[in-house]
Amino acid sequence: MTAKTPVFQRIKGDILARIQTGDLRPGDLIPGEEALAEEFGCSRMTVHRALRELSQDGVVERRRKSGTRVARPGGRNVLLEIPRVDQEVAAMGCAYGYELLQREVGAPPEHVRSKLEAGAKTRAVHLCCLHRANGAPYQFEERWINLDTVPEAAEVDFAETGPNAWLLENVPWSDGEHVLSAANADARTAALLDIAEQDAVLTIERRTWRQDKVVTYARFTHPGRFYRLRTSLDRG
Amino acid sequence: MTAKTPVFQRIKGDILARIQTGDLRPGDLIPGEEALAEEFGCSRMTVHRALRELSQDGVVERRRKSGTRVARPGGRNVLLEIPRVDQEVAAMGCAYGYELLQREVGAPPEHVRSKLEAGAKTRAVHLCCLHRANGAPYQFEERWINLDTVPEAAEVDFAETGPNAWLLENVPWSDGEHVLSAANADARTAALLDIAEQDAVLTIERRTWRQDKVVTYARFTHPGRFYRLRTSLDRG
DNA sequence: GAGTGGTCTAGACCACTTT
DNA sequence: AAGTGGTCTAGACCACTCA
Numbered sequence A, B: 001m002t003a004k005t006p007v008f009q010r011i012k013g014d015i016l017a018r019i020q021t022g023d024l025r026p027g028d029l030i031p032g033e034e035a036l037a038e039e040f041g042c043s044r045m046t047v048h049r050a051l052r053e054l055s056q057d058g059v060v061e062r063r064r065k066s067g068t069r070v071a072r073p074g075g076r077n078v079l080l081e082i083p084r085v086d087q088e089v090a091a092m093g094c095a096y097g098y099e100l101l102q103r104e105v106g107a108p109p110e111h112v113r114s115k116l117e118a119g120a121k122t123r124a125v126h127l128c129c130l131h132r133a134n135g136a137p138y139q140f141e142e143r144w145i146n147l148d149t150v151p152e153a154a155e156v157d158f159a160e161t162g163p164n165a166w167l168l169e170n171v172p173w174s175d176g177e178h179v180l181s182a183a184n185a186d187a188r189t190a191a192l193l194d195i196a197e198q199d200a201v202l203t204i205e206r207r208t209w210r211q212d213k214v215v216t217y218a219r220f221t222h223p224g225r226f227y228r229l230r231t232s233l234d235r236g
Numbered sequence C: 001g002a003g004t005g006g007t008c009t010a011g012a013c014c015a016c017t018t019t
Numbered sequence D: 001a002a003g004t005g006g007t008c009t010a011g012a013c014c015a016c017t018c019a
Helices: A007-020 A033-040 A044-056 A085-091 A110-115 A151-155 A163-170 A187-193 B007-020 B033-040 B044-056 B085-091 B110-115 B151-155 B163-170 B187-193
Strands: A060-063 A067-070 A076-082 A096-106 A124-133 A136-146 A175-184 A200-210 A213-223 A228-232 B060-063 B067-070 B076-082 B096-106 B124-133 B136-146 B175-184 B200-210 B213-223 B228-232
Touching: A007 A033, A007 A044, A033 A044, A044 A060, A076 B175, A085 A096, A085 A124, A085 A136, A110 A213, A136 A163, A136 A187, A163 A213, A175 B076, A175 B175, A187 A213, A200 B200, B007 B033, B007 B044, B033 B044, B044 B060, B085 B096, B085 B124, B085 B136, B110 B213, B136 B163, B136 B187, B163 B213, B187 B213
Parallel strands: none
Antiparallel strands: A060 A067, A076 A228, A076 B076, A096 A124, A124 A136, A136 A213, A175 A200, A175 B200, A175 B228, A200 A213, A200 B175, A228 B175, B060 B067, B076 B228, B096 B124, B124 B136, B136 B213, B175 B200, B200 B213
16 A cells, blocks of 8 residues: 555655664665665655655754755654543543632742733632532642633633633633643642642643733642653654 | 745745734635735745644635635644753752662553553563753653563663663654643652652653554653743644 | 755646536 | 535745855
8 A cells, every 4th residue: 555655655654764773873874865866766746745845843953955864853842642631531431520628819939920921910819719520639730811801711711621621612722832741749739639638730731822911830640650741653 | 134035935924923923813715826826926836835834733724616715823832842851950059869769570460551552472671761951850850661562672771871862772763642631649649759748749650662562651840830832832 | 975865847647527 | 516625836026155
């Protein structure tokens, strides 16, 4: 069935194979687009697309006049999929439960205000939510939503719908920043997640922007014993 | 200077802006390639490239005959950069130190053998390494290298060069899988990292493949208090 | 100045999916 | 059967960068 795979994909695969077998090593020069076009019996555009995608994947580095070289892998860039809680729980075959523990509107504390890149007069919605799997605590979410950026959020009670789902519906496709870290559970978190105090938890902090303004700052906390984040393959 | 930005980029930016302002909402239909080509005064190929890249970024979904629609963001896909330890330490302005604690060659234990997808007779190099920043323990690395896949590794002593650097030089650009989790430090790890027992640690497990065969399985352990992994922006 | 990649075109044909 | 995206071409011109 190789006859049906697009030419640019065969070129990508061919070059990748040459690299993985050690035939081409980091720093090695790859023939020019015109030469490859002749070698593969296709147009330069097709070769260009193959090399461009390899370059975007970090496999190859391209410079005008110098040519294309196999990249020296430094760090690993991996694609991390952070699923939606409800979908994640459902994917495990568990019943998903949502509970709003706290909701208040007002000026956020100082350390949150800086995360929101907000002024002194900025108000925010502060939410504490618990997500459950088959009744058992699964994730604790603490979130602030910047009312300067999303004033509509002040009118939503979030009693039934989690803030994540609401934001995805109403403020889609913002840019984001995530920070992952491990910590020991404090007394409050331990009680909420039904784990022992000092147990390791994995926390994900997320900030999202819309048009250069911070939309929301959220902290997701999972029991470390049961929570693992997998990355799908990307680059090397 | 918008005159110098490529046309396909302007198209991407334009459509992204329409989405971020809420002009286009998830599920909305985007005009066909031919219509957009006329709207932007360019060829269909140029429009196609813009839409293809948006599709690869997960911003839109394309189906033949149906057309192109704004994607419903589900989970977040973020680009996670896992840097090389030495570069990471150097980037913090610290002196990097490497110490090989243990090196042995033999049959790996059962739970590792399954990770290596190895047979009963497979031998592996087992390494325990400590990475330091300004003399202080920074990362503990435990690793097995599959000698079926990389027999050369049996001859390397890894006393001076860390296994990561060696593998990147000798087995470049393999595919990878990563698992992130939080855990409480056991006595041995705590002693090595100079932290208290039960302190939270962030662990990264990595497996890499070359040509469908597992090259190596590694566990990297960091003090959770000081270690954070940041994701750069990608998709929503 | 010369050589490389980067973009773009106008048109063609194909592949998939819905009607 | 028709309409959409997916690929490919042959050629063009431009932009960067090295000698």
